Amino acid sequence: MVAGAYVLEYHLVNYRRTWRSSALSTLVLPLLTMLGFGLGVGAYVSGGVEGVPYLDWIVPGLIASTAVQAAFGEATWPVLSYFEWLKVYFAQAAAPLRVGDILGGHLAFMLFRVLTSAAAFLGVAALFGAVHSWWAPMTLVVSLVVGLAVAAPTVAYSASVSSDSYLAILMRFAVLPMSLFSGVFFPVESLPVVLRWVAYALPLWHGVELSRDAMLGLAPGWLGLLHVVYLLAWCAAGWLLAHRLFRRRLAV
Amino acid sequence: MVTLVLPRLVSFEGSGRRAASVTERNINTLRSMYWVVLVSGFLEPVLYLFSIGVGVGGLIGDIALPDGRLVGYAEFVAPAMLAASAMTGALSETTFNFFGKMKFMRLYEGILATPVRPIEIALGELAWAMVRGVLYSSAFLVIMVAMGLTTPGRALAMLPAAVLIGFAFGALGMTISTLIRSWQEFDLIFSGQFALFLFSGTFVPATAYPQWLRWVIEVTPLYRSVDLARALSLGPVGWTQALDVLYLVALLGLGLTVAGRRMTGMLCK
Amino acid sequence: MDSLIHARGLVKRFGDFTAVAGIDVDVRRGEAFGFLGPNGAGKSSTMRMIGCVSPPTDGVLQILGMDPRRDGPKIRAKLGVCPQLDNLDIELTVRENLSTYARFFGIPRKVARQRAAELLDFVQLSERGDSKVEPLSGGMKRRLTIARALVNEPEIVLLDEPTTGLDPQARHLVWERLFRLKQQGVTLVLTTHYMDEAEQLCDRLVVMDGGRIVAEGSPRALIEQYSTREVVELRFAAESQEPYSEKLAGLGERLEVLPDRILLYVFDGDAAVAEVQRRSLAPASVLVRRSSLEDVFLHLTGRTLVD
Structure with a gap:
């Protein structure tokens, strides 16, 4: 555990060099999305959705979606490059660290990025008056869970490929469709039944539902518990898979 | 197929031939996985069309055009998606990939030891971005026609428009690449690109914005592109569209000139 | 031409x-x-x-x-x-x-x-x-x-x-x-x-x-012009080579003291070694070799690191 913290420290120190440019996009992208979709498109959704104004309805979804985007961003190119180009993992494996430390430390850093992105979005949302409940900060916890549910299996995937073409394919065939059809922009109930079940199977929709409950101050109920359990299952499976792949590649 | 036909199309002596040899190099790099990435590039605008155009469109219903006609939201968004994807495709090839080849792979240093000149590299890379762009745009237009969002005749007119949009943004992207110093700055480009994508009259008419913002929006390249594509798709076409074309041609010429100059300055110092 | x-x-x-x-x-x-x-x-x-x-x-x-x-x-x-x-x-x-x-x-x-x-x-x-x-x-x-x-x-x-x-x-x-x-x-x-x-x-x-x-x-011409025919490399067991340079004075065209050895630029290496022995200087090791382009190079561009 302590050793994992050293790995986290490495990533944080490394991040100090580049945080400025990423901080800008971390703040600007939610701001733009809020303006473009929440206010712009929202003005044309006359009746609102499920009884709330469109802006209030999409903000929680956008927060969960932002968490997932950040998780993907950190779990793809950096992981591939730490194996293939920069060889950072191999350097770490030469130190007295276990596979769990290396993997755990990096995942912890990814969650740090997930948390800052989601928090920035929540802050921007508050400025736009889209925060109505004292439960709203819970959406950050939801972001961490859905972030890990996506990051862990994605790390495993990135550890198993050798070329960044595969990452582009994952982005295109998994991330983008999931972001667009998981109930962020419109309710999944309007999807054809097959696609609806695909959305149910992927992690983002569960995160969106939980986040929406938190932001709108609704009781999540038993279904909420089911969402959490399902997301934790993704986290666990992803961790196990990633751990196995890391051990095989680092041979320690 | 493409390898055989393309160089012949532009096989006039000198510059054209040398630029074509740069395009040919890119075709030679196509390998199994890269093909999938390449071919699936057309998916992106299609997914947006279904999610926003159809999905969110279900919440919006019809939308009024400036001349008062009501059209379905998907019909409204589709031409904008065509323009936006022409932009995204051209920019990804001429910013991220181009920068990587120039700085990271140092590919152009090798090429410049041959008779090929910097401006010819720029032209060759741009031609390559266009080969991709034409394929994506054609696929998207077929889908638009199949969904009844435009007529086949109008779709045919939109194809050259999409190519022009791609060319203009490709030249712009190359200029940007020559100005960038590190990978981190791509975050900035992406933010800019995303802003254009959201606010160029893509998802809502520009009339929805405050007056001062409209003026800013209307001079951006994607707004002019969306205006052109939407007019061709839904009519009516008038003088404004001639202005759009002129604007894009000017952007293309300016971008190429600056990119060629800057490349010469960077690589031949 | x-x-x-x-x-x-x-x-x-x-x-x-x-x-x-x-x-x-x-x-x-x-x-x-x-x-x-x-x-x-x-x-x-x-x-x-x-x-x-x-x-x-x-x-x-x-x-x-x-x-x-x-x-x-x-x-x-x-x-x-x-x-x-x-x-x-x-x-x-x-x-x-x-x-x-x-x-x-x-x-x-x-x-x-x-x-x-x-x-x-x-x-x-x-x-x-x-x-x-x-x-x-x-x-x-x-x-x-x-x-x-x-x-x-x-x-x-x-x-x-x-x-x-x-x-x-x-x-x-x-x-x-x-x-x-x-x-x-x-x-x-x-x-x-x-x-x-x-x-x-x-x-x-x-x-x-x-x-x-x-x-x-040409490489040959450069050696002839900027160096001697042979080089004698002498290594003394002492902490510093410096004190020996005086005792070697007059031997060969040029003498160079390095931290670990002394180089004598001479026409006839064996004759120089005989002279060293006659002065009973007893170096720990002796090497006689032909002048190379490297000697020319170091002579012309110096031994200090450039970067």
Whole structure:
């Protein structure tokens, strides 16, 4: 555990060099999305959705979606490059660290990025008056869970490929469709039944539902518990898979 | 197929031939996985069309055009998606990939030891971005026609428009690449690109914005592109569209000139 | 006069920094010409000007009778360039690296394929033709880069430090291939900071330092002019070699004290050793060797590290 913290420290120190440019996009992208979709498109959704104004309805979804985007961003190119180009993992494996430390430390850093992105979005949302409940900060916890549910299996995937073409394919065939059809922009109930079940199977929709409950101050109920359990299952499976792949590649 | 036909199309002596040899190099790099990435590039605008155009469109219903006609939201968004994807495709090839080849792979240093000149590299890379762009745009237009969002005749007119949009943004992207110093700055480009994508009259008419913002929006390249594509798709076409074309041609010429100059300055110092 | 490369007062400045400070060079057809010098001497800048990818700041430069400022593409069509750092195309196979490169010269596809096969054979890479570039060893990459420089059957081949970083086997293979090119009448222009390489390959060379040419001639002539026939290396067991320099006074033309040994530049090494023994100085070790280009080089450009 302590050793994992050293790995986290490495990533944080490394991040100090580049945080400025990423901080800008971390703040600007939610701001733009809020303006473009929440206010712009929202003005044309006359009746609102499920009884709330469109802006209030999409903000929680956008927060969960932002968490997932950040998780993907950190779990793809950096992981591939730490194996293939920069060889950072191999350097770490030469130190007295276990596979769990290396993997755990990096995942912890990814969650740090997930948390800052989601928090920035929540802050921007508050400025736009889209925060109505004292439960709203819970959406950050939801972001961490859905972030890990996506990051862990994605790390495993990135550890198993050798070329960044595969990452582009994952982005295109998994991330983008999931972001667009998981109930962020419109309710999944309007999807054809097959696609609806695909959305149910992927992690983002569960995160969106939980986040929406938190932001709108609704009781999540038993279904909420089911969402959490399902997301934790993704986290666990992803961790196990990633751990196995890391051990095989680092041979320690 | 493409390898055989393309160089012949532009096989006039000198510059054209040398630029074509740069395009040919890119075709030679196509390998199994890269093909999938390449071919699936057309998916992106299609997914947006279904999610926003159809999905969110279900919440919006019809939308009024400036001349008062009501059209379905998907019909409204589709031409904008065509323009936006022409932009995204051209920019990804001429910013991220181009920068990587120039700085990271140092590919152009090798090429410049041959008779090929910097401006010819720029032209060759741009031609390559266009080969991709034409394929994506054609696929998207077929889908638009199949969904009844435009007529086949109008779709045919939109194809050259999409190519022009791609060319203009490709030249712009190359200029940007020559100005960038590190990978981190791509975050900035992406933010800019995303802003254009959201606010160029893509998802809502520009009339929805405050007056001062409209003026800013209307001079951006994607707004002019969306205006052109939407007019061709839904009519009516008038003088404004001639202005759009002129604007894009000017952007293309300016971008190429600056990119060629800057490349010469960077690589031949 | 058949001067393929002709430079007079050639200058290259980057802002305030002067990389090449006015040099005169003439390279004749069929010879192997070397630029020697420590890092930062201006060798690579000179090579880039000759390669027509870097416009001269001042002075005259003519290559194959043409002006690089005006006829860049025409000149480059007849040059082969092997840069200091390999910039092979990592997205292509070994064979495609050659055939695709040939296309940049406008060589027809069929000829390009044929030439790629011949050149792979020439640099002994035929078996790796379908491999990607990345898994190749350093020596293989270098050979491939040299093969690529030959794809247009150039009149002049420019080689910037052709064997830096290679193991001895790979170096000798590269030298042997370059020697064969020379025999075929190709003009070679190379930079190096390996003296053995310069002695092996060059008919004529210039030593550059601080952007200027400080010596010029054949390797033999340079040794005769700037060094003695033989060198005696004496190592004394004491902490410092310095006290012995006085006791060696008058021996040989020149004497150099290094932290670990003393060098005597003499005509007859054995006679000098006998004299050392007569003065009963008893060094821990004695080595008599012939003067090399390295002695000339260090004499002319100094022993201090340049960077």
